[in-house]
Amino acid sequence: MLLSTSEVRYVSLCGMLGYGYPLQSLSRAMATQPAFIGVDAGSTDPGPYYLGAGVNFVKPEQVKRDLQPALCAGLDAEIPLIVGSAGGSGGAPHVAEFLDVLSQIAEETGRSIRAAVIEAEVPPHTVLEALEQGRITPCGPAPELTPDAVADCSRIVAQMGTGPLIEALRTDADIIVAGRACDTAIFAALPIMEGFDPALALHAAKIAECGTLCALPGGANDALTVTLREDHFIVEPANPEKCCLPDTVAAHSLYEQPDPNCFHEPEGTVDLSACEFEQVGERGVRVSGTRLHAAECHTLKLEGAALRGYRSISIAGTTDPGVIASIDGIEQGVSERVRANLPPDVVDGGYSLRFLRYGLDAVAGGRHRSPGPPHELGIVIDVVAPTQQAADTIVSLARSTALHQPFTGRKTTAGNFAFPFSPSDLRAGPVYEFAVYHLMQVDDPLALFPVRIEEF
Amino acid sequence: MRLYDLARVIRSKNAGPFTLTIDLVFATRDDFARALASEALSSEGIAELYGVEAPAVRVMPFERVLTIKVSMPRPGASSGAPGDTDVYGCSQHFPLADCRI
Numbered sequence: 001m002l003l004s005t006s007e008v009r010y011v012s013l014c015g016m017l018g019y020g021y022p023l024q025s026l027s028r029a030m031a032t033q034p035a036f037i038g039v040d041a042g043s044t045d046p047g048p049y050y051l052g053a054g055v056n057f058v059k060p061e062q063v064k065r066d067l068q069p070a071l072c073a074g075l076d077a078e079i080p081l082i083v084g085s086a087g088g089s090g091g092a093p094h095v096a097e098f099l100d101v102l103s104q105i106a107e108e109t110g111r112s113i114r115a116a117v118i119e120a121e122v123p124p125h126t127v128l129e130a131l132e133q134g135r136i137t138p139c140g141p142a143p144e145l146t147p148d149a150v151a152d153c154s155r156i157v158a159q160m161g162t163g164p165l166i167e168a169l170r171t172d173a174d175i176i177v178a179g180r181a182c183d184t185a186i187f188a189a190l191p192i193m194e195g196f197d198p199a200l201a202l203h204a205a206k207i208a209e210c211g212t213l214c215a216l217p218g219g220a221n222d223a224l225t226v227t228l229r230e231d232h233f234i235v236e237p238a239n240p241e242k243c244c245l246p247d248t249v250a251a252h253s254l255y256e257q258p259d260p261n262c263f264h265e266p267e268g269t270v271d272l273s274a275c276e277f278e279q280v281g282e283r284g285v286r287v288s289g290t291r292l293h294a295a296e297c298h299t300l301k302l303e304g305a306a307l308r309g310y311r312s313i314s315i316a317g318t319t320d321p322g323v324i325a326s327i328d329g330i331e332q333g334v335s336e337r338v339r340a341n342l343p344p345d346v347v348d349g350g351y352s353l354r355f356l357r358y359g360l361d362a363v364a365g366g367r368h369r370s371p372g373p374p375h376e377l378g379i380v381i382d383v384v385a386p387t388q389q390a391a392d393t394i395v396s397l398a399r400s401t402a403l404h405q406p407f408t409g410r411k412t413t414a415g416n417f418a419f420p421f422s423p424s425d426l427r428a429g430p431v432y433e434f435a436v437y438h439l440m441q442v443d444d445p446l447a448l449f450p451v452r453i454e455e456f
Numbered sequence: 457m458r459l460y461d462l463a464r465v466i467r468s469k470n471a472g473p474f475t476l477t478i479d480l481v482f483a484t485r486d487d488f489a490r491a492l493a494s495e496a497l498s499s500e501g502i503a504e505l506y507g508v509e510a511p512a513v514r515v516m517p518f519e520r521v522l523t524i525k526v527s528m529p530r531p532g533a534s535s536g537a538p539g540d541t542d543v544y545g546c547s548q549h550f551p552l553a554d555c556r557i
Contacts, residue, residue, distance in 0.1 A: 047536020141529035258527035368551040433537035
């Protein structure tokens, strides 16, 4: 490793593995002789489905496109590639899908790859035991956890901190494939292992995990270089067409964070209130003054997704002023007729039927409505039911009922809505909910994350 | 003047699946101060607009970049749950953006 004791340099490949980056940025970043390449591969942003169903929100071909050049660059330079939240949600099927891509790359390039793999799924009994012992608290406004909520989950993962990644780095693997991981752990593990200030290491990591989101022009899909020293760090985009400014880097602490002055990691609370941001050259920014209030006990963030039913939808629209004016009544009438005309066992199974009225109030609910009626109205009839078959049946009945629903002053007696597609009804599959989003206190932050070696 | 017209950037996003955060970025210190002093940006006013509890709404000035951050529990369902309307929370800056300043 080309690592001096006074500084550590590294590269964040891009904000999300699979979202793309210019290959030239990787070459430029490698010319700075980094100690490692890191990349975040996951998020809860796309919602609970991906964790629950065990699939990635990024397709394997996208992952392969982004992964292969970085992996080969790392192998050539003999530095590790660190991937966090592999497969999107970082559960066992997600990690397996990622390893499958890795295996394809090994086969197609003829290179041998040594991977340190860290799984992140937590067995339900471990969570239940912690719940019984009062070691679990909601993360933010999530509801209190119950044993039923744990039992409902198809899958629970825990976000690993820097500890397990440091264990993996000690194996001298070519690539570290971490299941669900804190975004910061990907980039702070090696610096903390090397003895750099954890406050600065975590703050730099927080900025790095979003690629060039802290730069101008904005956007996460490009490489960012980081140089961490004893009392400051410098961030600079690898792409010469992008630049960081003190304000763009300072503003990054607003992004997806509830509080711009601090953020919470397993290592403690990172306090940004005394940070200073200074321009370095034309495109770099130097950051100093970050403080860490070390955690009093070890906590891990848990994420669990529970199956809540199956969805079918139908998409429709109208330009008729009478339909638009009567949409509340039409919706109510359709709901009543559907209930009356469904087989009793489907009604007894329970379901939800809603009309998302695009152009009226679909996005902000009843909280925000423009004055005056819209010219056109788009409708998504959304059904969630205990089985896919029930959801299909209910949406089918709701669609035909809506088409012919009578209302006062109706002129559209041949049909109320335009359906753009045949088939008009679409299966959207299983629907999940984040039933677990909690902090679990643990004695040993490494115990849940054993490291294994796989050779490709 | 509408807050939407006064602010240079108004953006909303999830901060985790249960929290919504809205950033109001202003072009000048005067605009920032004017918005910050406005009654529209009280926790109580925002809570009423979004149908959440007032003590759970946090209004945080971040003067360095002339930004006011508003964080609150997600109104309605958590991200992507049945009943949700905005998985990423990217379009929840209204009705706040409609407020008169």
